[in-house]
Amino acid sequence: MQAAGARVTYQPSRLEPASPQESRAFLLERRWRQPGQHAGTASEDITISRWTSAQTGIRHEEARTPCDRYFLAIALKATRVKLTRGRHTIFDGVMPAGTLYIGAPSQRLGAQFYAPCDFLHFHVSAAGYFSPLRPGAGPAAPEGLNDLVLLRDPFAEQLAKALTERGHSADREFARCIGRTLAMHIARRELPQVKVNALPKWRLRRVEEYVGTNFDHGITLSELAKVAGLSRMHFAAQFRAATGYRPREYLLHQRIERAKSLLSNSETVLAEVALTVGFCTQAHFSTVFKRITGESPARWRCASRNASASSRLSGGDPAATRLAVSHVLPADFT
Numbered sequence: 001m002q003a004a005g006a007r008v009t010y011q012p013s014r015l016e017p018a019s020p021q022e023s024r025a026f027l028l029e030r031r032w033r034q035p036g037q038h039a040g041t042a043s044e045d046i047t048i049s050r051w052t053s054a055q056t057g058i059r060h061e062e063a064r065t066p067c068d069r070y071f072l073a074i075a076l077k078a079t080r081v082k083l084t085r086g087r088h089t090i091f092d093g094v095m096p097a098g099t100l101y102i103g104a105p106s107q108r109l110g111a112q113f114y115a116p117c118d119f120l121h122f123h124v125s126a127a128g129y130f131s132p133l134r135p136g137a138g139p140a141a142p143e144g145l146n147d148l149v150l151l152r153d154p155f156a157e158q159l160a161k162a163l164t165e166r167g168h169s170a171d172r173e174f175a176r177c178i179g180r181t182l183a184m185h186i187a188r189r190e191l192p193q194v195k196v197n198a199l200p201k202w203r204l205r206r207v208e209e210y211v212g213t214n215f216d217h218g219i220t221l222s223e224l225a226k227v228a229g230l231s232r233m234h235f236a237a238q239f240r241a242a243t244g245y246r247p248r249e250y251l252l253h254q255r256i257e258r259a260k261s262l263l264s265n266s267e268t269v270l271a272e273v274a275l276t277v278g279f280c281t282q283a284h285f286s287t288v289f290k291r292i293t294g295e296s297p298a299r300w301r302c303a304s305r306n307a308s309a310s311s312r313l314s315g316g317d318p319a320a321t322r323l324a325v326s327h328v329l330p331a332d333f334t
Contacts, residue, residue, distance in 0.1 A: 028049075028050055028051075028052060029049050029050065029051045029121070032051055032061035032062075032063055032111070033049075033051070033061075033063040033071065033121060033123075034063070035047055035048075035049030035121070035123070044125075045124070045125040045128045045129075045180075046122060046123065046124050046125065046176070046179035046180065046183065047122070047123040048120065048121070048122055048123075048163070048175055048178070048179050049120075049121045049123070050118070050119070050120055050121065050164075051117070051118075051119045051121055052117070052118045052119075053113060053116060053117050053118075054116045055113070055116065056115065056116060058112055058113070058114055059112070059113040060110070060111070060112055061110070061111045061112075061113070062108065062109070062110045062111070063108070063109060064106070064107065064108040064109075065103050065104065065105050065106060065107050065108075065109070066105065066106075066123070067105050067106045068105060068125065068126050068127065069105055069123050069124060069125065069126060070102065070103065070104060070105060070123075070124045070125075070126055070129070070130055070145065070183075071101075071102070071103040071107075071109075071121070071122075071123060071124075072100065072101070072102055072103075072121070072122040072123075072124060072182065072183075072186065073100070073101040073103075073119045073120070073121050073122075074098070074099070074100055074101075074119065074120045074122075074153075074156050074157065074159075074160040074182075075095045075096065075097055075098065075099040075117070075118070075119055076097060076118040076119060076120055076160060076161075076164060077097050077116075077117065077118045078094060078095065078096045078097050078244075079094070079095055079113065079114075079115045079116065079117035079118075080093070080094050080095075080113075080114040080115045081093075081095055081111060081112065081113050081114065081117065082111070082112040082114070083101070083109060083110070083111055083147075083149070084109075084110040084111075084112075085107070085108060085109060085110065085147070090109075090147045090149070091149045092198070092242075093198060093241070093242050093243050093244055094243045094244040094245065095149075095151070095244050096151060096152050096244045096245060097152075097157065098151075098152040098153060098154065098156065098157030098160075099149065099150065099151050099152060099153070099244065100148075100149075100150040100153040100156045100157075100186075101148065101149050101150075102145050102146065102147075102148040102150070102186060103146060103147060104145055104146035104147075105126050107146060107147075120160045120163065120164065122179055122182060122183070124179070124183045128183075129180075129183040129184065129186075129187050130145060130183075130187055145186070145187075151240065151244050152244075155185055156182060156185065156186075159178050159181060159182050159185075162178060163175060163178045197238060197241065198238060198241040198242035199228065199235070199238035199239050199241065199242040199243075201242075203228045203229065203230070203238075204228075204239075204242050204243070206227050206228060207224055207227055207228050207239065210223075210224070210227045211224075211250070211251060211254055212254070215251060215254050215255055215258065215277065215278055216255075216276060216277060216278045217278055218278070219251055221235070221236065221247055221248070224239070224247050235247075252288055252292070253292060255277040255278050255279070255288075256277075256288065256289055256292050256293065258276075258277045259273050259274075259276075259277045259285070259289065259297070260293075260300070260304075262276060262277070263297060263300060263301040263304065264301065264304045264305065264308070270282050270285070270286070270297050270298065273285070273297070274286075285297070
């Protein structure tokens, strides 16, 4: 799909059929930040592509932004990544879903992915959207739009979600509007004035160990700050810079991860799982679990066990696994 400078790439879900028409309309990046031979030509003001990797080990990538383009990336799922330029580290930590990265033209960027990832990439004309001479450019001057990592930009996250949820039904004009809206959103936003250093790794390890031992009961911000040896204000800012999470959000994610282990490896009832991982009620646990994972605890447990069973039955054959899993969950299961 290509019109008015917009190319959309999309990865079909496991249960979504990959038809020839869909393959033509939505192309994945075969290499990081390289959506295709026609991407970023002078006739295109915005090119949109999608980079997805299921690799669990460390994956190294490197690319240079064209001299007439800005590079924008939105994380569609949480991942662990390190961004570098030469020996300079730009970011090293967990990127939550909704994280927005902005890179300037003619800049080389290196990335190390430590977990599976899914990003939507926008290759945007510098002259069309970020020219310093363009009226109404707002406070985000072009010279400040480089190597910015904006954790959880809600508006950018919703734009990416609106585009990817359309899947193969997304039309050319819709994709064009999404790309242009994002570009204008960035060009006009207030940029951070003060850079916050990430929490040093040795302090972060102490906090992680404390949370791992005490996640099942109430942990206050003051406690975590004391463990890290910082004031509450400095700890909260540095912790978020290092992990991408506010301390309370991090604690909730740790509780949900422990709950996943209990759900998949035991017959413990949901109410007991909730209490074990530190929630006061099953209702609150279910609400948080669904917000973080996208599924209810019961549905997640069923899907996890069916996936494990089908993997054992298929002997690791991906095709057999897909066939085994494709029909195990009824649409109305909650």
